[in-house]
Amino acid sequence: MKIGKPVIICSVVAALVFTAVACNETPPEIIQVYSQGNFLYDPGQRTITPGISLFIHVEDEDGIDDIDRIYIIRDDEELFWELAPESWSEKEQDGVIWIGTSGISYPPSLPGVSGTFRIIVIDAAGERTEIEEYIGFPGNVKESDFPLLEINGRDSIRISSRFTEHILWLYNDFGALAASQKSSERSIQLNALIPDQRKIDGLANCYIYTYSNDLGAGLLSGPFPFE
Numbered sequence: 456m457k458i459g460k461p462v463i464i465c466s467v468v469a470a471l472v473f474t475a476v477a478c479n480e481t482p483p484e485i486i487q488v489y490s491q492g493n494f495l496y497d498p499g500q501r502t503i504t505p506g507i508s509l510f511i512h513v514e515d516e517d518g519i520d521d522i523d524r525i526y527i528i529r530d531d532e533e534l535f536w537e538l539a540p541e542s543w544s545e546k547e548q549d550g551v552i553w554i555g556t557s558g559i560s561y562p563p564s565l566p567g568v569s570g571t572f573r574i575i576v577i578d579a580a581g582e583r584t585e586i587e588e589y590i591g592f593p594g595n596v597k598e599s600d601f602p603l604l605e606i607n608g609r610d611s612i613r614i615s616s617r618f619t620e621h622i623l624w625l626y627n628d629f630g631a632l633a634a635s636q637k638s639s640e641r642s643i644q645l646n647a648l649i650p651d652q653r654k655i656d657g658l659a660n661c662y663i664y665t666y667s668n669d670l671g672a673g674l675l676s677g678p679f680p681f682e
Contacts, residue, residue: 482582483515483522488574489553492567492592493673495560496601505567505592508673510546510555515578519545519552526575527559532568534561557673567592593670600670602663604679609655612643618665625649626678627657 491508507527515521525538536559546553561567569591577583602616614621620639625648627633634649649655662677 480580480582481516482584483513483576483578485574485576485584485586486512486514488512488586488588489555490572490588490590491673492569492590492671493557493675494567494596494601496598496674496676498603498676498679501598502563503596503598504563505561505565506557506675507559507572507590508555508557509559509574509588510553511574511576512551512553513576517578517580519554521578521580522554522576523579524575524577525555526573526577528573528575529570530573531570532565534565566594591671593672596670596672596674600667601674601676602665603676604661604663606661606679606681609645609658609681611645612661614638614641614643614663616663616665618667620665622664623648624662624664624677626659626661627654628659630659633658 489508489510493506493508495504495506496502497504509527511525513519513522522540525543526535527538528535538556542558543554543556546555570589572588572590573585574588575583575585602614602618602621605613605615607613612623620637623634623636623638623643624632625634633654636643636648645655645658646652649658658681660678660680662675662679664673664675666673
């Protein structure tokens, strides 16, 4: 009996320690959400596909690297998207890290409909937090709203658009981003954007983006191929 009491006491202490550790596991906290409805216009197919940009400022007691999954759910449309660390990007603004993506696309058969989305964040321990976010989609987006590009060989790009400012993304044959440019110019020389002629020769296609204040949505056009 004399050796039984320490064993019992140790078991009780171990149980208390385990309970304390378990109680210290706290779910991640969503501080702020940035969301935006977008539309992609494919000039070759002449199709318009809705999409979403979503970035969240989230904090976790074990650090942002402990975040394991992000789910975006639209219950009334029975849609959900899953983001893993390899499929989201990190952006820093004013010392704050945001994680998310601009590559959330709707199925081609469905229009973008304004409504409430559930955003669920799960960390490596399985702790989760959830928040609701309203994302709006204008219902009157037309082909004529989108900016267009005219690519003149490997020399220059000309922008046709009713908007003032645009962002260009140029991709190479391997699908990697070769260059990006924010510009209010209508004509851009490629050698001013990419000094290396070999990289210019390896360009495959280009996209152009702008934001429409009157529509309240991002407008992305592409791909425009280099020939």
